[in-house]
Amino acid sequence: MTKVQNGGVNLDAFREVVESRRxxxxxxxxxxxxxxxxxxxxxxxxxxxxxxxxxxxxxxxxxxxxxxxxxxxxxxxxxxxxxxxxxxxxxxxDTWHDNAKRILNEYPINPPPKKVKDYYNKVVPLDFLRGPLSMMSLAKWGSTQAIRRFTPIKSPCYTFxxxxxxxxxxxxxxxxxxxxxxxxxxxxxxxxxxxxxxxxxxxxxxxxxxxxxxxxxxxxxxDDGIYHDQFRLTSRQFVFHV
Ligand SMILES: Cc1cc2nc3c(=O)[nH]c(=O)nc-3n(C[C@H](O)[C@H](O)[C@H](O)COP(=O)(O)O)c2cc1C
Structure with missing residues (x-):
């Protein structure tokens, strides 16, 4: 196989790693x-x-x-x-909350842009928080359903x-x-x-x-660590170009 270089990345080396992993x-x-x-x-x-x-x-x-x-x-x-x-x-x-704070502290741009601060301080908690008795999840579900009637919206986390x-x-x-x-x-x-x-x-x-x-x-x-040749079912079963 010919050696293909893409911006310094060696495709053959990548192929070899993926294909030899068993x-x-x-x-x-x-x-x-x-x-x-x-x-x-x-x-x-x-x-x-x-x-x-x-x-x-x-x-x-x-x-x-x-x-x-x-x-x-x-x-x-x-x-x-x-x-x-x-x-x-x-x-x-349980680490998303603390990690969101750490990300803001260690963000490569200091201070982080307002958009980034808002994302980690507001959007992320809204995605994960469920509230007592999952009351917040219910509200999140209702508003997501309502918004989805007009525009696509990612479903937040409703349940554990x-x-x-x-x-x-x-x-x-x-x-x-x-x-x-x-x-x-x-x-x-x-x-x-x-x-x-x-x-x-x-x-x-x-x-x-x-x-x-x-x-x-x-x-x-x-030497005897692999039990048989690697095989997969036909990709026709799994890949769809739609
Ligand atoms: C989530 C997951 C769980 C697996 N559990 C086991 C396991 O408990 N014991 C085992 O021998 N192989 C296990 N395997 C390995 C698969 O059997 C193996 O990946 C599959 O047969 C394909 O073989 P290959 O990895 O050599 O290509 C697991 C693989 C995955 C991804």
Whole structure:
């Protein structure tokens, strides 16, 4: 394949990272250096996220005792058992407010433009706040329905599940960045939804507003770490040009 350069971005290198990423179920004993892990996490947090509110957290399980329990909570999956690192990727439903304030404090333009201040001080709270007994949600629903009769309007969060979906969507993008970053560093990963979330939350001392989106096993791919060639169903089933 010819090398294609786009403004300094190497398409072939990107293709290689994406196409060589596999869910690896067996890792070698080679450790992932701290510096590599730190760079992968930094790249994870460069994922796009709505309003830059960054509702994610990453728990790298380094302690041997916690690791043994975490493996058990991943139902002793081989990927978890052999992983050099185990990471809990967590979505937070309660950090949007504090992060909105931090964004204004750390905004690259100082002081932030009025539009930006209004956005984080007024629009963002209106999107997320539900009020006592969700009374505010009811009012938000009524006004959104009314406005929608005249012009398109984004639905705000009405319920806790709406906020959870929002946080989960954003966090899953960061998880994918993390797995691609590991691949680019010559390591591999396995995303795992097969784990006991309440047990894992108890192990990591996580509260109600923490949601473990997935566990990621990471390490160096063993020769027999992949069970079959990668395949996908036909794109005709999934892609529509309308
Ligand atoms: C959210 C999510 C949860 C997953 N859970 C598991 C899991 O618990 N155990 C496992 O071995 N693989 C798990 N996988 C990996 C998928 O099985 C894998 O991505 C899929 O079969 C495609 O293979 P590939 O990643 O090698 O292309 C999960 C993947 C995702 C995205």
């Amino acid at each position: 869910s690896v179920r067996k890792f070698t004993k080679t450790p992932i250096p701290d510096a590599v892990m730190a760079d992968c996490l930094r790249l994870a947090m460069l994922a796009p996220n709505s309003s830059n509110l960054q509702p994610w957290e990453f728990y790298v399980i380094d302690s041997d005792a916690k690791r043994a329990c975490a493996i058990k909570n991943c139902m002793n999956q081989n990927a978890a058992k052999t992983a050099a690192r185990l990471i809990a990727v967590v979505a937070r439903t 599940d709406d906020v959870k979906n929002w946080a989960t969507n954003n966090t899953a993008l960061a998880a994918q960045n993390l797995m691609l970053a590991l691949r680019a560093h010559g390591f591999d990963s396995c995303p795992m939804g097969g784990f006991d979330e309440p047990a894992m939350k108890a192990l990591l001392n996580l509260a109600d507003d923490h949601h473990i989106v997935m566990m990621i096993a990471a390490g160096e791919r063993a």
